Amino acid sequence: MKVIDLRSDTVTKPSAAMRKAMMEAEVGDDVYGEDPTVNRLEQLAAELVGKEAAVFVPSGTMGNQLAIMTHCERGVEVICDRKSHIFNYEMAAASVLSGVQLHPVDDLHNEKGIGTIMGDFIRPPSPFLPRTRLVCLENTLNADGGTVMRPEQMAVVYRLAHEYGLQVHLDGARIFNAAVALDCEVTDLTCYTDSVMFCLSKGLGAPVGSILAGEKTFIEQARRYRKLLGGGMRQAGILAAAGILALNNISSLSEDHQKARALAAALSGVPGAKVDLEKVETNIVLLDLKELPARQFLELIGSNGVLAGAQSCNTVRFVTHRDVTMDDIQEAAEIIKAVLCQ
Numbered sequence: 565m566k567v568i569d570l571r572s573d574t575v576t577k578p579s580a581a582m583r584k585a586m587m588e589a590e591v592g593d594d595v596y597g598e599d600p601t602v603n604r605l606e607q608l609a610a611e612l613v614g615k616e617a618a619v620f621v622p623s624g625t626m627g628n629q630l631a632i633m634t635h636c637e638r639g640v641e642v643i644c645d646r647k648s649h650i651f652n653y654e655m656a657a658a659s660v661l662s663g664v665q666l667h668p669v670d671d672l673h674n675e676k677g678i679g680t681i682m683g684d685f686i687r688p689p690s691p692f693l694p695r696t697r698l699v700c701l702e703n704t705l706n707a708d709g710g711t712v713m714r715p716e717q718m719a720v721v722y723r724l725a726h727e728y729g730l731q732v733h734l735d736g737a738r739i740f741n742a743a744v745a746l747d748c749e750v751t752d753l754t755c756y757t758d759s760v761m762f763c764l765s766k767g768l769g770a771p772v773g774s775i776l777a778g779e780k781t782f783i784e785q786a787r788r789y790r791k792l793l794g795g796g797m798r799q800a801g802i803l804a805a806a807g808i809l810a811l812n813n814i815s816s817l818s819e820d821h822q823k824a825r826a827l828a829a830a831l832s833g834v835p836g837a838k839v840d841l842e843k844v845e846t847n848i849v850l851l852d853l854k855e856l857p858a859r860q861f862l863e864l865i866g867s868n869g870v871l872a873g874a875q876s877c878n879t880v881r882f883v884t885h886r887d888v889t890m891d892d893i894q895e896a897a898e899i900i901k902a903v904l905c906q
């Protein structure tokens with residue numbers, strides 16, 4: 565049976581060109597800093613996001629956790645959005661690995677939240693309170709349906725954070741989706757951050773790998789922590805070669821956004837479910853199933869060849885990507901509608 569896999573953009577497989585580049589990659593021992601392909605990727609990536617330096621890491625999770633570990637000492641607090649990946653999907657790693665406390669904020673990413681981080685969430689000096697050290701933003705915000713934070717919004721957080729002596733880390737797993745959706749340079753967004761993580765392994769199509777970028781001294785320390793966590797990868801040029809090619813796929817992310825809009829449009833108005841078209845800004849579609857449990861719905865569409873993920877008890881997530889075509893999307897929409905109408 566044909567399968568249309570919309571669980572995540574992480575399911576994208578390396579192209580033939582990537583596999584060839586991987587096979588032919590010039591490699592060395594990256595723990596000694598001697599892998600020319602990794603070095604090239606790190607340099608390209610740092611330039612792309614407008615930072616001094618970058619380090620290649622096995623996953624987005626490791627990139628975010630290295631950032632937290634490097635920015636923070638034990639016992640401090642990190643402000644993040646309640647919907648953020650760092651708070652919900654990283655296995656409490658910030659507490660386990662860095663000994664920090666995450667302080668989740670509702671709607672950190674909109675105007676309302678930007679005001680409240682100042683008023684209520686940055687701790688005043690006190691012998692009883694932890695010190696606030698870092699603000700983590702996420703653009704696009706995955707669990708909100710891939711919504712985009714605009715440069716003006718990021719600027720407000722950045723300026724306020726710096727006024728209070730805090731640093732700003734961006735979980736930019738899908739930052740290029742945000743830049744493409746906003747039709748701006750990625751540096752128009754990353755300039756309002758002290759560090760940024762982005763994933764090569766999602767919509768950009770690399771099989772493995774993410775980047776953490778920031779100031780030179782910050783990346784030097786993060787590199788030490790990468791080794792501490794077992795992320796020193798030796799002849800990683802084989803992976804970096806695919807990562808370099810993945811950087812060519814940035815502009816085509818707009819096609820993934822068109823596919824998401826097409827899916828959302830096809831599903832809008834279907835009985836028994838609701839999709840908020842205005843929130844479909846990038847490559848993620850959230851479908852509110854109202855009464856129907858997400859698990860039951862996923863089994864039904866799965867048995868007809870469409871895969872998606874549960875976002876909550878009654879909400880499912882579809883993620884569009886380069887390995888599904890517009891025809892696949894129309895086919896998936898028909899299957900989903902048939903399941904909802906039965």
Ligand code: TLP
Binds near residue numbers: 704706765
């Ligand atoms: N997200 C995955 C799942 O973990 C939910 C997905 O399918 O979307 N930040 C953000 C915003 C992410 O969406 C992800 C992965 C990560 C970090 C972590 O990246 P990896 O999976 O490489 O550790």
